[in-house]
Amino acid sequence: MSKVGDFQVLHVDSSTGARLGRLTTAHGEVDTPVFMPVGTQATVKAMTPQELLDLDTQIVLGNTYHLHIRPGEKIIEKCGGLHRFMGWPRAILTDSGGYQVFSLAKLNRISDEGVEFQSHFDGARHFLGPVEVMEIQRRLGSDIAMVLDECTPYPCDRNYACKALERTLAWAALCARQPRADGQLVFGIVQGSVYDDLRARCASELVGIGFDGYAIGGVSVGEPDELIIKGIDDSIGSLPADKPRYLMGVGTMHHMIEAVARGVDMFDCVIPTRLARHGTAFTRKGRYPVKAAAYSEDARPIEEDCGCYACRNFSRAYVRHLMNTGEILGIRLLSLHNLFRYREFMNEIRKAIAENRLADYQRHTGLGQQDRGEKDRESNE
Amino acid sequence: MSKVGDFQVLHVDSSTGARLGRLTTAHGEVDTPVFMPVGTQATVKAMTPQELLDLDTQIVLGNTYHLHIRPGEKIIEKCGGLHRFMGWPRAILTDSGGYQVFSLAKLNRISDEGVEFQSHFDGARHFLGPVEVMEIQRRLGSDIAMVLDECTPYPCDRNYACKALERTLAWAALCARQPRADGQLVFGIVQGSVYDDLRARCASELVGIGFDGYAIGGVSVGEPDELIIKGIDDSIGSLPADKPRYLMGVGTMHHMIEAVARGVDMFDCVIPTRLARHGTAFTRKGRYPVKAAAYSEDARPIEEDCGCYACRNFSRAYVRHLMNTGEILGIRLLSLHNLFRYREFMNEIRKAIAENRLADYQRHTGLGQQDRGEKDRESNE
Numbered sequence: 001m002s003k004v005g006d007f008q009v010l011h012v013d014s015s016t017g018a019r020l021g022r023l024t025t026a027h028g029e030v031d032t033p034v035f036m037p038v039g040t041q042a043t044v045k046a047m048t049p050q051e052l053l054d055l056d057t058q059i060v061l062g063n064t065y066h067l068h069i070r071p072g073e074k075i076i077e078k079c080g081g082l083h084r085f086m087g088w089p090r091a092i093l094t095d096s097g098g099y100q101v102f103s104l105a106k107l108n109r110i111s112d113e114g115v116e117f118q119s120h121f122d123g124a125r126h127f128l129g130p131v132e133v134m135e136i137q138r139r140l141g142s143d144i145a146m147v148l149d150e151c152t153p154y155p156c157d158r159n160y161a162c163k164a165l166e167r168t169l170a171w172a173a174l175c176a177r178q179p180r181a182d183g184q185l186v187f188g189i190v191q192g193s194v195y196d197d198l199r200a201r202c203a204s205e206l207v208g209i210g211f212d213g214y215a216i217g218g219v220s221v222g223e224p225d226e227l228i229i230k231g232i233d234d235s236i237g238s239l240p241a242d243k244p245r246y247l248m249g250v251g252t253m254h255h256m257i258e259a260v261a262r263g264v265d266m267f268d269c270v271i272p273t274r275l276a277r278h279g280t281a282f283t284r285k286g287r288y289p290v291k292a293a294a295y296s297e298d299a300r301p302i303e304e305d306c307g308c309y310a311c312r313n314f315s316r317a318y319v320r321h322l323m324n325t326g327e328i329l330g331i332r333l334l335s336l337h338n339l340f341r342y343r344e345f346m347n348e349i350r351k352a353i354a355e356n357r358l359a360d361y362q363r364h365t366g367l368g369q370q371d372r373g374e375k376d377r378e379s380n381e
Numbered sequence: 382m383s384k385v386g387d388f389q390v391l392h393v394d395s396s397t398g399a400r401l402g403r404l405t406t407a408h409g410e411v412d413t414p415v416f417m418p419v420g421t422q423a424t425v426k427a428m429t430p431q432e433l434l435d436l437d438t439q440i441v442l443g444n445t446y447h448l449h450i451r452p453g454e455k456i457i458e459k460c461g462g463l464h465r466f467m468g469w470p471r472a473i474l475t476d477s478g479g480y481q482v483f484s485l486a487k488l489n490r491i492s493d494e495g496v497e498f499q500s501h502f503d504g505a506r507h508f509l510g511p512v513e514v515m516e517i518q519r520r521l522g523s524d525i526a527m528v529l530d531e532c533t534p535y536p537c538d539r540n541y542a543c544k545a546l547e548r549t550l551a552w553a554a555l556c557a558r559q560p561r562a563d564g565q566l567v568f569g570i571v572q573g574s575v576y577d578d579l580r581a582r583c584a585s586e587l588v589g590i591g592f593d594g595y596a597i598g599g600v601s602v603g604e605p606d607e608l609i610i611k612g613i614d615d616s617i618g619s620l621p622a623d624k625p626r627y628l629m630g631v632g633t634m635h636h637m638i639e640a641v642a643r644g645v646d647m648f649d650c651v652i653p654t655r656l657a658r659h660g661t662a663f664t665r666k667g668r669y670p671v672k673a674a675a676y677s678e679d680a681r682p683i684e685e686d687c688g689c690y691a692c693r694n695f696s697r698a699y700v701r702h703l704m705n706t707g708e709i710l711g712i713r714l715l716s717l718h719n720l721f722r723y724r725e726f727m728n729e730i731r732k733a734i735a736e737n738r739l740a741d742y743q744r745h746t747g748l749g750q751q752d753r754g755e756k757d758r759e760s761n762e
Contacts, residue, residue, distance in 0.1 A: 046709040079696055297460070309431070324451065325422045331709060
């Protein structure tokens with residue numbers, strides 16, 4: 001019987017380094033590789049928890065920064081914690097808020113103790129340091145808490161990357177010593193920008209501190225594709241095989257499959273839900289804008305042979321009409337379909353790993369070529 | 382076995398004139414008194430057809446004006462008609478578009494042939510007359526089509542009310558002779574503003590033409606409460622007992638119960654869904670704004686002892702948070718709850734009629750006193 005925090009590597013694909021794994025959290029098991037839908041403000045946008053359960057979702061992400069600003073962790077704690085508040089019975093990973101503080105808020109002062117900033121919402125002053133973010137996450141009661149890190153932008157000179165790395169490591173050590181919620185796991189985050197030695201050093205020092213899992217941060221921040229892959233390669237070599245690896249904020253399909261082949265286990269990204277709100281449908285053959293005039297009389301479903309509720313019941317012509325008239329149902333149907341597509345994608349990946357044919361799957365699916373150049377993480381969905 | 386168009390009066394409440402009825406349409410039976418959720422643009426806002434079925438909804442309304450503007454009846458016809466287009470297997474009533482043309486569009490010219498106007502959407506010129514609105518509704522394939530009428534505003538001088546009445550009657554006669562979709566019923570509309578003799582004459586002449594049902598139009602257009610009731614009384618006396626009576630655009634609970642007591646069978650209104658989007662929850666005890674600070678830590682459901690999905694799973698504090706952060710799920714949960722509340726209300730009314738105690742039900746429920754003064758119909762949800 002596995003206990004909270006256990007991560008079993010069930011199989012390693014013989015054609016790549018991809019792993020099939022199972023992480024045990026206080027709110028159930030998570031089969032990896034896994035894509036985690038993003039629930040920034042305690043809701044995966046436009047979806048009910050029941051609809052996420054119907055998609056066999058095992059884990060969602062919540063954003064500490066946003067939840068701290070509104071409604072505040074005190075209210076969520078009073079309402080019984082984040083799971084109860086949002087009616088979600090399975091696992092939740094919360095980020096530390098660091099990424100949003102650096103990208104979204106107005107920074108006032110950064111020190112070794114933390115970051116003073118004004119919120120994007122109302123300009124109110126806040127302070128978040130390693131102690132504060134762990135305390136917020138403890139009160140939220142997430143299953144996986146992330147340490148506070150300093151996420152460097154791209155490009156980033158070596159000098160700044162070194163300084164951010166030192167701070168990231170000091171904060172990680174402090175985060176590791178903070179009180180946690182019952183059964184809460186804590187993941188460290190590898191930074192180091194595009195510098196291989198910095199990433200390797202960061203990873204090794206984090207392993208020295210000891211975490212329940214390790215994230216690769218500071219990638220997909222605007223750098224070219226090959227540097228995203230390099231960032232993964234530079235980080236992963238120093239991470240232990242028996243702990244889960246999480247590539248933060250990356251969710252384009254071609255990036256995910258490249259990362260999975262290198263041994264990454266977990267992903268999160270806003271794109272299936274955000275692009276749904278912009279009218280983009282994901283399919284096996286790529287993505288397309290449902291609002292286009294070409295679909296005005298198209299009686300086919302969003303994706304042919306798709307089994308989701310949207311595709312079983314509605315035409316492109318209808319979804320296009322809904323999107324063009326600003327109807328919420330259009331966003332709902334596209335969000336549902338896109339998350340269904342993502343689930344199918346991850347299922348196919350796990351199956352290919354189990355059958356030692358991920359390299360083949362990657363070669364023979366045209367997936368994701370259309371995705372290139374798409375910004376795949378943003379600070380505020 | 383009843384056939385399409387049959388309306389059975391199953392029981393008349395001995396304490397009022399309220400009727401229990403059953404209307405047979407080409408897409409199933411409708412138990413009356415009934416509240417019809419409004420699906421202006423081929424969707425009841427924020428709801429899926431499945432969620433409406435889960436609420437035992439038997440009939441929804443679609444707006445001919447909006448559907449004519451976007452996506453156009455030709456596209457809907459090509460997609461198999463409105464039922465198939467919007468994935469709704471049960472009955473649909475479409476209005477004629479007259480109300481929207483007069484209230485929402487920019488009018489250019491009114492003649493006996495119809496109305497030339499520019500759409501509220503893009504200013505494009507359109508012409509709708511009795512022939513056109515029946516042709517559009519035929520192509521949409523609704524179960525109940527409404528005749529084109531001239532809905533007078535309030536106040537309205539007798540002279541204008543007379544002229545509008547003549548036009549309404551001439552248009553009704555023309556509409557009655559137009560081709561229909563298979564099994565499509567057509568309802569006439571009583572106008573006459575606040576003048577009892579005009580309403581009586583209009584009703585009698587419509588009955589002379591002969592329709593499958595009769596609507597009371599031109600009420601709840603800004604007049605005081607007592608004139609709404611008078612408008613119903615002035616119209617209903619001349620309508621046959623064996624045909625359904627539909628009070629257009631009225632859906633506040635205290636108006637509906639007054640109208641039911643006078644023998645009205647059908648209602649439609651945007652308020653349960655529109656007010657949901659504004660953050661208003663309907664309860665047995667009245668309505669309240671969920672966004673209010675008072676609910677920020679309130680762990681109770683939207684309405685205590687309510688069995689809807691929203692109330693079974695979420696707190697006011699959560700719904701308030703969702704509404705205050707602009708999350709679609711907040712609108713979804715409130716729409717779902719409000720429509721559930723409306724369904725419960727109509728179920729209670731039907732039960733009270735069956736048990737000859739509607740007068741008592743009306744006296745002992747405090748319902749709707751809070752509703753007074755609320756605008757209950759608008760041209761564009």
